[in-house]
Amino acid sequence: MRIGELASRTGASVRSLRYYExxxxxxxxxxxxxxxxxxxGEVERVVFIQRLYAAGLSSRTIxxxxxxxxxxxxxxxxxxxxxxxxxxxxLSEYITDLVHTRDALDGLIAANRAHRKGLRTRTAxxx
Amino acid sequence: MRIGELASRTGASVRSLRYYExxxxxxxxxxxxxxxxxxxGEVERVVFIQRLYAAGLSSRTIxxxxxxxxxxxxxxxxxxxxxxxxxxxxLSEYITDLVHTRDALDGLIAANRAHRKGLRTRTAxxx
DNA sequence: CTAGAACCTCACATCCATGTCAGAGGCAAG
DNA sequence: CTTGCCTCTGACATGGATGTGAGGTTCTAG
Numbered sequence: 627m628r629i630g631e632l633a634s635r636t637g638a639s640v641r642s643l644r645y646y647e648x649x650x651x652x653x654x655x656x657x658x659x660x661x662x663x664x665x666x667g668e669v670e671r672v673v674f675i676q677r678l679y680a681a682g683l684s685s686r687t688i689x690x691x692x693x694x695x696x697x698x699x700x701x702x703x704x705x706x707x708x709x710x711x712x713x714x715x716x717l718s719e720y721i722t723d724l725v726h727t728r729d730a731l732d733g734l735i736a737a738n739r740a741h742r743k744g745l746r747t748r749t750a751x752x753x
Numbered sequence: 754m755r756i757g758e759l760a761s762r763t764g765a766s767v768r769s770l771r772y773y774e775x776x777x778x779x780x781x782x783x784x785x786x787x788x789x790x791x792x793x794g795e796v797e798r799v800v801f802i803q804r805l806y807a808a809g810l811s812s813r814t815i816x817x818x819x820x821x822x823x824x825x826x827x828x829x830x831x832x833x834x835x836x837x838x839x840x841x842x843x844l845s846e847y848i849t850d851l852v853h854t855r856d857a858l859d860g861l862i863a864a865n866r867a868h869r870k871g872l873r874t875r876t877a878x879x880x
Numbered sequence: 881c882t883a884g885a886a887c888c889t890c891a892c893a894t895c896c897a898t899g900t901c902a903g904a905g906g907c908a909a910g
Numbered sequence: 911c912t913t914g915c916c917t918c919t920g921a922c923a924t925g926g927a928t929g930t931g932a933g934g935t936t937c938t939a940g
Contacts, residue, residue, distance in 0.1 A: 628886075628887075628937095629886085629887075630885095630886060630887080639928070639929080640886095640887085641927090641928060641929065641930085642927075642928065644888095644889095645927070645928075657936095659887085659888090659935075659936055659937085660887085660888060660889095660935085660936090661886090661887055661888075661936075661937090662887085662888090674857070677850070677853070677854045677857065678854065679927080680847075680850060680851070680854070681851055681854045681855075684926080685926080685927085691861075695861055707862065707865050707866070707869075710858060710861060710862055710865070711862060713858065714855060714858040714859065714862065717851060717854065717855050717858065718855060720807075720851070721848060721851050721852060721855065723804070723807060724807070724808055724844060724847070724848050724851070725848060726804070727804045727805065727807070727808045727844065728808075728841060728844050728845060728848065730801070730804065731837060731840065731841040731844065732841065734818075734837060735834065735837055735838060735841065738834050738837070739834070742834075755916075755917075756916090756917070757915095757916060757917080766898070766899080767916095767917085768897090768898060768899065768900085769897075769898065771918095771919095772896095772897070772898075784906095786905075786906055786907090786917090786918090787905090787906090787917085787918060787919095788906075788907095788916085788917055788918075789917085789918090806897080811896080811897095812896080812897080
């Protein structure tokens with residue numbers, strides 16, 4: 627498929643897909659006229675890339691991990707595995723923090739709703 | 754306390770604290786010479802602001818929610834409460850997504866570790 | 881053949897929280 | 911008074927993913 631289709635299938639913009647390629651996250655074969663072509667498998671790959679971006683990883687970091695995804699061999703898993711574990715832990719801490727923040731928001735929402743009903747509930751901002 | 758102390762207590766930079774004030778997230782009283790002074794309570798407030806930033810909220814959004822935090826009154830809770838619920842839900846979706854990503858990373862890590870041991874485990878990138 | 885999408889590259893713009901620097905004033909200790 | 915550190919305002923710099931536009935080529939449908 628061409629880049630436009632990959633974009634619409636993944637939700638990524640055409641611009642972003644070209645950027646991913648520039649960063650070494652995504653490969654494409656080129657037609658004789660220079661247009662990029664992708665296989666169906668790339669859809670999954672792009673979705674995963676987007677996930678990692680959403681998790682706060684940088685292009686550089688993603689680039690380090692991706693080889694390890696497709697082809698787990700001794701060469702690449704050597705350093706990348708450690709990196710992956712490290713990023714997993716960072717993500718886990720981040721999730722914990724976000725859950726705390728959500729809890730705090732829940733507390734605030736409850737307090738405000740209680741206030742609306744004229745109750746006297748006063749707790750908030752705890753984490 | 755002055756701005757430097759608030760910074761070191763919260764981990765935010767002095768620059769950031771001034772920026773928070775500029776965005777209407779943080780108030781300060783000024784000494785006759787113009788220096789900012791804060792009460793102990795502001796420490797908690799700054800920490801909460803940092804939490805919200807980490808949760809992906811923008812200054813504008815945080816500014817909308819904060820009045821609702823300190824002083825839950827009918828006037829501000831009117832629209833802000835809805836906004837808060839909306840942000841809570843967005844955050845919740847985000848957390849769910851991150852958990853999926855973490856699971857995917859766990860899968861990859863396991864696959865790579867298995868590979869190291871010569872096993873033939875082949876699953877990854879699922880979400 | 882032709883019109884209009886879709887694609888190419890290159891390059892500059894944008895957003896937004898922060899960093900950083902310059903020039904000036906404030907304040908405590910020696 | 912002086913030295914040193916903290917603070918002030920203002921402004922420009924940064925990074926990273928993405929938007930956007932120009933100028934040109936390619937593909938597809940009529």
